[in-house]
Amino acid sequence: MNINDFILEEIKALTLNDTVRCAQQVCENLPITHIPIVEGGKLIGCLPESDIQTIEDKDKKLSEYSYLLDIFYSNNKTTLLDLIVLFADNDCNLIPVLNEEMNYAGYYELSDVLDAFADSPFLHNESETLIIGKNKSDYSIGQIAQIVETNGAKLLGLYISSENQDNIQVTLKIITQEINEVIQTFRRYDYHVVTQHEDDFYLEELKDRAAYLRKYLDM
Structure with missing residues (x-):
């Protein structure tokens, strides 16, 4: 174009x-x-x-x-x-x-x-939108790209969508069939996942049920 x-x-x-x-x-x-x-x-x-x-x-x-x-x-x-x-x-x-x-x-x-x-691949291609946050002094664009790609996903693009004195939020457009794997990897690297995803809800619900079951068995 x-x-x-x-x-x-x-x-x-x-x-x-x-x-x-x-x-x-x-x-x-x-x-x-x-x-x-x-x-x-x-x-x-x-x-x-x-x-x-x-x-x-x-x-x-x-x-x-x-x-x-x-x-x-x-x-x-x-x-x-x-x-x-x-x-x-x-x-x-x-x-x-x-x-x-x-x-x-x-x-x-x-x-x-x-x-x-709107017609650019960044917006037009079918993809997942993920917003993550972290302390401004700790985040790294290189690390973000590496986390996405090591999970077999493709990073279409990203931009800094919000920031204040201490924290920053980055919006990512990702092509992937397994967004939950990307989300969990970001969490392991201490990124806060701002956006809500159906697969993530399901996983968190399973964790809550497992925790409840362990508590019940310990009674």
Whole structure:
């Protein structure tokens, strides 16, 4: 997959000489959070839709509101994960793209990027999701991968999904027919298993019954 294939040009970028009315009309016709503003092929910034709609004098030029512009963009080397972070950090559904000459080349839409991510093997392949936790000073990505693979499973990918001052949680996507073996191995290495799995429930129930039986026999 080439993320550059998702660059769009359907929405025409505006200039600082365009009017507020023109910008408001663009936002009325399209569900976008920002409008790219370009001068001489160069991106000046992105005008937020939420600010555009509050301007009452529709005949004024956008140059009078340049202080409202947000500055964010991507380039043709930006990765899929970098784009998702950009969308989240800027609370937007449109990100301008600059080419190697730093000229405006188009934009990415959030829906297209999310669809591309959803179709990636990381999410699309049939797999088990496992979330594990451990003290930040003790966990090791290398050890995590080794635990998965020594149980005959395949690690599709992982990411740090939560952390605080002391602990960290890692989300794993694993291809395996025996997720319980992976879970028990993580426990032996003092990882806390956050996610709940049916096979694990069954094993824990057997352990509880065995403990109850031993207690009964000792009476």
